[in-house]
Amino acid sequence: MNRGAGIVGRLRVAALQRKLLRECWHLKGQMLSIALVVATGIMTVITMRGSYESLIEAQQRYYNDMRFADVWSSLRRAPDSLRPQIQAIPGVALADTRVSFLATLDLAGLDAPAQGRFVSLPERSRPVLNDILITRGRYVDAATPDEVIISEKFANARGLNPGDSLRAIINGRARDLDIVGIAISPEHSYSVPPGSLLPEDDRYGVLWMSVRALGPAYDMDGAFNEVFVKLAPGTNERAVISRLNDVLEPYGGYGAYARRDQPSHMMLQGELDQNRVMGTAMPAIFLGVAVFLLHLVLGRLITTQRGEIAVLKAFGYRDAEVGRHFLMFALVAVLAGALIGTLGGVLLGRGYIGMYRQYFDLPGLQYRLSPGLLVMALAVSLAGAVSGALGAVRKAVRLPPAEAMRPEPPARFRPGLLERLGVGRLLPASGRMILRNVERKPVQAFFSSLGVAFSVAILIIGLFMFDGVNHLIDLQFRKIQREDISVSFLQNVSASAHYDLGRLQGVTRVETYRSAPVRLRHGHWSRETVIQGMERDGVLRRIVTVDGVVHPLPAEGVILSQVLARRLQVKTGDWLIAEMLEGRRQSERVRVAGVVEDFLGVTAYMDLEALHRLTGEYDVISGAYLSVQADERSGLYRELKQVPAVAGVASPASMLESFERELARNIFISVGFLVGFASVIAVGVIYNGARIALSERGRELASLRVMGFHRREVATLLLGEQAVVTLIAIPLGWLIGYGLAYLMVESLQTDTFRIPYVIAARTYWVAALITVAAAVASAFVVRRRLDSLDLISVLKTRE
Structure with missing residues (x-):
């Protein structure tokens, strides 16, 4: 008997599996749109949060390998004999000193004078702190005074290689220098020349030179003008800075500062902070919207399966079996979306990391997807799918089979608020029918509009960055910096x-x-x-x-x-x-x-x-x-x-050109990313809403066709409701987008760069037009489905 029961159980499971596959194929359009919505949420998490984690990992490894300092200070001049006194400051684990000066570079093919930051290197060993990583060539030979190592970005921008030479004006004297190596350094991951706002790699570079050659050139033989220290764990940073200032004050110290204020680190950390915000806020928005849509769409989709659930129960299937079967709809959509989102997220993440390589020298920077991040994204998506399906399944399986086989009782017919206000008299018959159907299900209409509104809001978040940057450019380069x-x-x-x-x-x-x-x-x-x-x-x-x-x-x-x-x-x-x-x-x-x-x-x-x-x-x-x-x-x-x-x-003109070229390109990539995802969400909500409405009202609409209504008239009734949902969503999305953009601006503020909170009128209209375009595309697909209604089946339907 147990064996027979087992065989029957397996057959029942196999039957449900076949039904699942058949239903998934029948609903392939809706399943695909749900999967794409899930994919956008997962893709955003994997791309943005994964990029942030990859950047942090590369930064920490680079800083540790190069022994990046914790505190810096510049001064006029101090003897090398002061170094032991600095090392003796409580809390200082390591201390190092060097000579550093700005000099003019006379580069062939460049009219304007270029700048070079000359930095000394020890004679007999590598720097104790702030070491350099040689990517090509070799270290300088202290016995050869005219050898230099140059920064990699400067070398690439000028086409310089080991074995080439360049001319520099060092302390008023022209010197021809031999390039023996190309290097990068954590101090100069982001190099900006004095007086500029952005990197100008073809006009500014860092040159490392033996202290034996650089010191005497600036009357610094046996002296230094820069000091930096590494702190012992648990040290009070402010106390060390205060004590270091006291030690250096007699020697013209300009004030010590912590790593957070070191220019290159500040730029990198500012970018990381912005990436952290984007990698947290944007995935939260996208994943939240995806979960909301899963809950909304799957709940309505399973409600349309009321008759099938009743038949399964009538044939002896238990509530748990039926529940698991319909939960599999959610799991199939989520797993398909997870596959698309993971593959797309990894590809986009690699693209993001490639973009950061153009700005920051971080060796070994590669996109890495952590398993924990993927598990988190999947868990949130699955939770949303299950919660969306569970409520509808629970409601359906509680009904006795005989009652569930009957159609749901029709909604109560009574004039809505707008009709009582007289709005209905201004509309044609089809318009009044649309209005009544929306008013009979206000909660459903509101949440459908809310889903579309989020897509409008996401578009505004992406597009307003163009407005902010354009406003910044106009202020900074046309009204503030007016010099040539x-x-x-x-x-x-x-x-x-x-x-x-x-x-x-x-x-x-x-x-x-x-x-x-x-x-x-x-x-x-x-x-x-x-x-x-x-x-x-x-x-x-x-x-x-x-x-x-x-x-x-x-x-x-x-x-x-x-x-x-x-x-x-x-x-x-x-x-x-x-x-x-x-x-x-x-x-x-x-x-x-x-x-x-x-x-x-x-x-x-x-x-x-x-x-x-x-x-x-x-x-x-x-x-x-x-x-x-x-x-x-x-x-x-x-x-x-x-x-x-x-x-x-x-030159402000050259700075503006660099600013527009680099920043505009990166913003365009980010905005394209957001526009694509928002469009997927808009299509997902509108298309699923229309398809489910078609399933819910298929008999009603087909009956109208049998009664003599034209296809266009029937389509107007169905798609008109989706148009109302979209029209309600647009101003709601504007409002949500306005608030989210403000929160984004506040959270993205750093000491180095702030995006102005400016949203142009065209941004609202562009967001609305993209949403309307997505709605029209969805309507076109649904209209084709509507035209293929089987009227014979409707005529045979018995209530």
Whole structure:
């Protein structure tokens, strides 16, 4: 008997399996659309979160291998004999010193002077901290003074290789240097020349040289001007920084800073922080929407199987068997989506990592998918699918077979709110039928609209980035930076350089500036930054608010960027302590004269004369902004190449070109990613909604056809409901997208780069048009299905 029961059980299972395969094929369009929605959620998790984890892993490994320092400080000059005193600071595990200077590079084929950051290397060993990784060539020979190793990005941009040579102006003297190696370093994973906002690899590079050759060239034989330390585990970082500042102050220390403020690390960490937010927020949104749609669609889909469930129960199938069978619908959709999402996510993740390789030197950076991440994405998707199917299955299996075989009782017919308000009288008969059907199932209509609204919101999240970047470009490069060329000096020079620059070829206007390193304090909050002193009546470089309004420089006081004001917990009218880190190094109280929202860096601004009074130095400048005749710029570049004091020349036009080329391309990739996924979600909701509505109302619609309604009229009734759902979803999606975009902007803010919160009207309309296009495509497919209704079967239907 047990054997017979086992055979019967296996036959029942086999029958259910055949039914499952048959139903999956019959509903292949709906199953595929559900699988694609699941795939978008899983793909987003695997792509974004996987990229973040891969970047973190590569960063940690690189930092450990190169012994990346924890604290840095620059100073004027200190003897090597000071190093043991630095090493003896409590909490310092390792300390290292070196010589580092900016110099002008005279590169063939480049009119403008290029810049090089020269960094010394030990004679007999590798650096204790901040080592370099040689990718081609060899290490420098201390016995050969003109050998250098150059940074890889600079070498690639200029087409330089070991065995080539280049000319540099080192401390006013031209020297021909032999390239013996190409290297990368964690200190320069992201290299930006002074005075610029973005990397300019063809104009700026890092050059490593033996300390025996570089030290004497700058009168640094037996001395150093940079120090960095590695902290022991559990050390109080702020205490070490304070003690290091005390040790270096007699030697002109410019203020020690932690790794988080090291320029290259700050850029990399800012990108990682943004990636972490995107890798958490976007997958949460996509996976949440996918789970919501699974719950919505599978619940309605299984409700349409009410008759089949009754027949199975009538033939003796237990509730658990029937429940497992219909849960398999959800599992098939999720597993198919998981396969598509995993493969697509890995491919997209590799593409994302390839994009990051263009910006950051992280050796061994490869996309790696962790099993835990895949399990998490699958678990969330399965939970959503099961929860969506379970409620409908439980409701269906509770009905007695005889009752379940009957159609559901018709909904109560009574005028809805809009009809009572008289709206129905304004509509044709088909319009009133559509309106009544929507009003009879308001909860179902609302949740269907909510699903489409999320696709609209996701489109807005992606598209608004274009608006923000375009606004940033307009402000930064057309209203703030209005100069043709900015010139920075190796060190502060006499203000008389203003007149020297004015006499150069093609120069029509000169405005000087001073950059003064400072530590700003307010209570127990402090921040090392730079006060940018500018001419109060200047027109080439201005302070502009987010609304495009020019903010005048006050005669007294300091203007802070909004991010800096938040860090210091100050507002307009508060007082700060400004500890100058150069010159006479005095501390003065200074009033916050204003706070402006900017998008690049963390800076303070002052009137140039007021900054002179604050520093106690009245005759020095750090650089100048120049207006130059267009046809004279090449000649001016050649003249500036011959000026030893010039550290670099930057052109806002070239920065803008680089900015638009690199950033726009990457944003285009991200936006395309979001647009594609949002379209899948829109199609998934609208198509499934229409197909399920067709299944639910198939008899009704076919009866209308038999009664003489044309195909177009019947299609209008069915697809009109989906049109109403879509029209309700669009403004709802605009509202959700507006809020999500704000949260995204707030979470993506870093000290180096902020996206303006600007959403253009066209973004809302583009999001709406893409959603409508997805709805039209879905309607076309459903219309074909509707046209193939079997009217004979309907005529044979018995109620």
